[in-house]
Amino acid sequence: MKHLPLFFDLSGRTVVVVGQGAAAQRRAALARSAGAAVRRVESVGPGDLETAAAAFVATGDVERDTVAASAVRQGRVPVNVADRPALSDFIVPSIIDRNEVVIAVSTAGTSPTLATVLRARIEALLPERVGALANLAGSFRRQVNALITDPAPRRAFWRRLVEGPAGRLALAGDQAGARRAVLGDLDAARRGGRPAGIAHIVGAGPGDPDLLTLRAAQLLQEADAILHDHLVPQAVLDRARRDAELICVGKRKGHANRPQKDIEAEMIRRVRAGEIVVRLKAGDPFVFGRGGEEVEALRAAGLPVTVVPGVTAALGVAASIGIPLTHRRVASAVTFVSGHTAEGACQPAWPDLAGQGHTVAVYMGATEAASVRDRLLEAGASPATPVAIVENGTRPDERVSVGRLSDLARLAASHASRGGGGPSLIIVGEVAALADARQQHLAQVS
Structure with a gap:
């Protein structure tokens, strides 16, 4: 190297x-x-370099430049x-600065542009909070060094801290949770036991695997x-590690469904056994996804958990077909509504939703089109x-x-008659008229 x-x-x-x-x-x-x-100077004079570490x-x-460089060297x-x-x-060099973590990229001055391009690519891969992890x-x-004196187990501990639950919590911004995870690992090391794993509640987005977040x-x-x-x-599941265990726990209308409590119990069992568990949810886990219930269950069990948001269906689908959910001329508000409301849940305020200038995105609403x-x-x-x-937006x-x-009911029936069975979203409002005509694969009903 040069x-x-x-x-x-x-x-x-x-x-x-x-220089100035x-x-x-x-x-x-x-x-x-x-x-x-x-110390800023126009030119190098007597005493300017006193105590200087660099120039x-x-x-x-x-x-x-040549005269100044010569004077500095002298x-x-x-x-x-x-x-x-x-x-x-x-x-x-080109510098990536994440507080305690600093990465420098150099081409020995031959191509600053190449160094800048490489820095941008590295920055795209580097978590924003990696400095917090170093801290x-x-x-x-x-x-750690006092407790684990054998070099091999100590290296394994540090590797787990960086790549395991504590590291993921730190990268997610949960510093208190990260410290608790490290303390739990230290306690397991004292007892010679196995440390707990971690659960991640992750949004898979609306279907297009390229819409997964980097963290997901x-x-x-x-x-x-x-x-x-x-x-x-399947296109999203194909992005998983090849030896990861894939378990379908999703609910389908007309099929025997796995109770939510059983899903939560399975996650808790696996995390306690030391596994890294991803609960992968369509769209965003906190938009009609019951992600909040799963977070509550894991926290009640004293286990570490993070949440990774996803592109929710309304945003992904609307972008895919060219519908702006809000538009300065026709819509100034948007509301997400579930077509299937759980028993005892709050009902939407339909008179407010029916007002002009309002866009309504109805999730899981195709079978309830007539009711909507x-x-x-x-x-x-x-x-x-x-x-x-x-139907099957972004796919x-x-x-x-x-x-x-x-x-609306006739439109939904038209989907069903053509074998439709995929996830569907209904968009109601003046903005729906702005759908890209090239995306309209079914005949318009006039």
């Missing part, structure tokens, strides 16, 4: 910056971000000259077991209100039909 990568502690030390332009400003800001005291030269003029101070690697003792590990270092995709690769909804398509139509009409909605039914077999509210 340059030896080093990380230089500049905290409280002096860095000289020669934008390049000099950037280098001064960079030095300050590392805790240095910056940046960025005058923008080759002759002035003062035995390492120098970097902006955009002139031949005059520099060290170079400035967590640092806060337990003395305690990462967790699918880490999971020991994936308890998934029936509505999660009647309730909205009784609440005062116009029979001519545009509607759209989208290759997506089907769309559009029409009027008065025809």
Whole structure:
């Protein structure tokens, strides 16, 4: 390698910056971000380099840069000259800064653009809170090293802290939960027992696997077991680790369903056994997904859990067929409603939903289309209100039909007669008329 990568502690030390332009400003800001005291000068004079740990030269003029670099070297101070690697003792790499975690990318000055591109790709893969994870590990270092003296088990402990429940909780922003997880692992190490695993309640999005969040995709690769909804398509499950155990626990109308309490008990059993469990839910786990109940059950059992949001069906489907759920000219509000309301649950305020300028997205509503139509009409909605039914939204077999509210039941029946059985979403409101005509695979009902 042409340059030896080093990380230089500049905290409280002096860095000289020669020049006054934008390049000099950037280098001064960079030095300050590392805790240095910056001394700005136009040119290098007697005493300017006193106590200096490093110097940046960025005058923008080759002759002035050369003279300044020579003067700095004579003062035995390492120098970097902006955009002139031949005059520099060290170079400035592209930097990814996550507090305690710093990654530098260099092409030895040959292609700053390539270094910038590589930095962007690494940043896309690097969790935003990875610095918090480093801080967590640092806060337990003395305690772990004192308790686990054998190098091999100690390395295994640190690996689990980074990749296991504590690390995932830290990356999710739950610092208190992360510390509890580390303390639980330390207690297990004292007793010689097996530490608990972790559950992740993950949104799978509306169906297109490319709409998975980065964190969801990462967790699918880490999971020991994936308890998934029936509505999660195979294309999403194919993103899982090959040896992960896939367990369908989803509920289907007209089929024997696994009770919710049994699903929660299975998650608790597996997490207690040390497994990484992903509860994979179609759409977003907190939008008609019962994710809240599962979080409550896991917390009541004293087990670690995180929640990873997903693109909920209304957002994914609307984007797929070109319907803006709100539009400045026709809709200023949107409400998500379930077509199947649980017994004892609060009922939607249908008169409010029927008002003009309001978009209603009805989940699981295809089989209840007639009821939805009647309730909205009784609440005062116009029979001519545009509607759209989208089946298998965002997927290759997506089907769309559009029409009027008065025809909603007939639209739903048309889907059923064509073998429709996939997840469907109903959109009611003036915005439904804006559906992309190219996406309308079923005949419009006029």
